Amino acid sequence: MRWLGHKTLEHLREVVEAPDLSGTKYRLIREIGRGGMGIVYEAEDVELDRRVALKVLNGVDISGEARILARLEHPGIVPVHDVGTLPDGRVFYAMKLVEGTRLDRLAQSGASLADRLRVFQKTCEAVAFAHSHGVIHRDLKPENIMVGSFGEVLIMDWGVARRGPQPDAAPGTVMGTAGYMAPEQARGEVDRVDERSDGYALGAILRFLAGDREVPRRLAAISAKAMATEPGNRYVSAQDLGADVARFLDGLPVEAYHEGIFERLARVASRNQMAVVLVAAYLLMRVLLLLFTRR
Amino acid sequence: MIPACDNLGVNFPSTRRSAVFATGSADAGQRRQAFEVLVEAYWRPVYKYIRLKWGASGDEAQDLTQGFFTRAIEKSFFAGYEPAKGSFRTFLRACLEGFVANERKSAQRIKRGGGTEVLSLDFESAEGELRQHEPPAGLSMEDYFRQEWVRSLFGLAVESLREECAARGKQAHFGLFERYDLDEAEATYEELAREFGLSVSDVTNYLAFARREFRRIVLDKLRETTGDDQEFRSEARLLLGVDPG
Structure with a gap:
């Protein structure tokens, strides 16, 4: 032989x-x-x-x-x-057959924060759609999100997804990936796993996408709210989470963060840089004109 | 990911019946045939296991291997197998453990040709394999036994495929399988097409045929050497690289 x-x-x-x-x-x-x-x-x-x-x-x-x-x-x-x-x-x-780049690799490829967050918004939209049909993914993570060459975003691997509100596994059954699993999911509390558990995973994905250096406070607050230990303290829906990220991108106040007056002014100034420059130039001209006419 | 993986109901075709249960058949011919199938699949792992686990010499391991199988035939060891308690492979290994321990304790090994039936087994080649291919470091004896069982099963399947292809005039199909799937040197389909004087599309088709037949033979042999459908599926999952869970 x-x-x-x-x-x-x-x-x-x-x-x-x-x-x-x-x-x-x-x-x-x-x-x-x-x-x-x-x-x-x-x-x-x-x-x-x-x-x-x-x-x-x-x-x-x-x-x-x-x-x-x-x-x-x-x-x-x-x-x-x-x-x-x-x-x-x-x-x-x-x-x-999805040909593109996995989100975890895209994040490491040097894509800008804005680009990464736009991918995240599309992910939230798809997850919200699944939730509206009673489907919970239960294993959302960057490795399961594919970004196509035209910016299209596709969520993959629905192998452990659940349909309907009823638990489909015995108590104690753990499904998901460490680091992205909500606490109730990691504890095997199958009857407590719902849309907000996917919301937790989205928060973990957002934190991953934001990176670990110089993360804007408002963005960090969004991921922290999405990843609250108590499901009741998280965003009510993936749509709400995506909308808060959209507000962050647009320079608007976000639901997750209460900013002080100076932070608000700085944000408004940052969002309206051209208007601020024009007003400042106008005021400067008026001052100069006043000084000139007094002479 | 920790999957919910509790229903792996693989339904492989049951073209052959289990030789494990046929060893308890009332028909002596069927019984003999069943033992031949099991001996063929298991004697190499058994021999090597005895050599390595108990540090037996080649002669002693040959005696013990012969003794184990002849005793199993005489005493219908395998008829006591209950699938609910574990795989046949594990059962056989447990029987072997008990047999060797008893033999060594009583120092009454069955001598080859000593009035008992002698099986025709190619110990020389098994010994050569042991000399040339040391088991990987850190492998437990249980895993080693399983690995050698898989090697034996695949080896037998390769020989069966060779014979079947020859009988059907499909030597080129086997030749391609041998070159592409058995030789560790890598060859492209284009190189094989040139070597065998075929088109690349023929190479693709011939290889697909040989692989399909090889798969069928492996599963047939697996079915013969396992107890029931559940064990067959479990072992198939193991062979197919999926954890039984």
Whole structure:
């Protein structure tokens, strides 16, 4: 019998693991990612001549991610094209292949704060849309947000998302990613996990995007409010959170931060630099004119 | 991420029945065939495990391996396997542990050819593998046994694929599989197409066929060497690189 070295053995595991797509309209190209729920491959839809992301689930339950995605038609949520079963019984579904940069990488690529915050706003819009359809993502993090080359933002990996208000796991079940999980989620209090838990994760994403140097106070206050320990102290909705970030970008007062009079003046001055310059120039002229005429 | 991963109901085709349960068959022919399947899949891991776990010499490990399987056949060891208690692989290893401990205690090893049946096993090649390929440092004996079992299973599947391809006149299919998937030297489809005098599209199709057949054979062999469907699925997940959870 031929000796199979470690590298060959690992390769053969991948060969066995690779989905048998015979009988489907897809041709396997390469593996692009894997998680607890399954493996994602890049594949070609030979009938439509387009590339797709093919997610092969570990199990046969299609009641989860594919059905959730099928009901969420939004530019910020990856659409599902097709669902099927492999000859070995595993379920797969084909999704739009998102080509772009993951948010965590984009943040490290030197994108400006304003650009990062605009991506964040779009993320909030997509999350708010999902919430309006009763869907909670439960694993929002920069790695699950893709930014396309035209600035489009897509939220990925809805594998642990929940539909409806009822808990779908036993108490104590922890789903999510450390660092982005709300406290109630990290404690496995499944009946307390709701839209505000996603709001907490959005706050953690905002904090990540703001960076750790010279973060404006008003922006830090927004992420702090979103990440309040008590869900009741957080933003009521992802939409409200996105709106507060929009106000920050526009130089308007934000809900999360009560500014003093000097801070307000500084903000107004910063927001209306041209008007301030014109008024100052006008006043200077008047003073000079007054001095000149008195002589 | 910590997923909610409790329903991995992989439904692999059950084209073959479990040899584990066939070892308890009333039909002597079926019983013998079932033992042959299990011995074929497990004797190498068993031999190497004895050599490394107990530091047995080559001769002693050969005697113990022969003794273990012949005793298992005579006493129907494997008929006592209960899938609910764990995998057959773990059960077999536990039986082996008990057998070796008893043999060493009583110092009454079964001598090869000493009136008992002698299995035809290629110990020389197994010994050569041990000499040339030391187990990775830090690997537990349990993991080593599992790794060698996977190696044995894949090795048998490769041989079966070779035979099946030869019988169906598809030597080129196996040749490509061997070059692309077994040889650790990397070759591109274009290079293989030149080497085999085929088009690149033929290389793609031939390889897809060979891989599909290889996958089927691996799963067939896995089904034969596991107890029930649940264990089969659990072991398949292990083989497929997904934690059983």
